[in-house]
Amino acid sequence: MSRLIPLTLPQVAIATCVCVLLAMTAAHATAASPSVLAPSQDETPILTLHSDGERRPVSRAEIESSPLYELTLQHFEGPQGSFAGVWLDDFLDAQDLDDTATLRLIAHDDYTVFITPQDREERRYLLATRLDGAPLTLMEFGPTMLIVPADAEAVEAGTASMTHWIWSIRDIQAQ
DSSP states (O other): OOOOOOOOHHHHHHHHHHHHHHHHHHHHTTOOEEOOOOOOOOOSEEEEEEETTEEEEEEHHHHTTSOOEEEEEEOTTSOEEEEEEEEHHHHHHHTTOOTTOOEEEEETTOOEEEEOHHHHHHOOOEEEEEETTEEOOGGGTOSOEEEOGGGHHHHHHTSSOOTTOEESEEEEEEO
């Protein structure tokens, strides 16, 4: 039979502080913050953008011309660390894409995800280009990856859908 042990006021205060700090640490794990990384200068195309019947290659330097943000998380497919990239909406603005367009993102293995304007209103999407400061490679699900920071913990726990998460993106089509 177990017994409850009464805690003193200082013990309750310490326990409360520890719980608050743990909660803040967990929340910080999926909160994106401005990055101190310098934008890439690599002009090598890493994906193709399709818009208005035209196709054009886009480099890491072009993607990272928007402000970089970072967040630390364990991706449900394995990679973990500090992911850096740009907000998808900032990228779309920099590319002069119609913000009312539905996006079709296609991975190197032909997996496809559709992101509607409504989806982008409900959630922010991070177009990640780096892991722990280094460019994402195909082995790390790069060269670009779409992350939904607000859903990271729930996806990892299996309580939210991962359908908008896509990696190894090779094409973005504005429809």
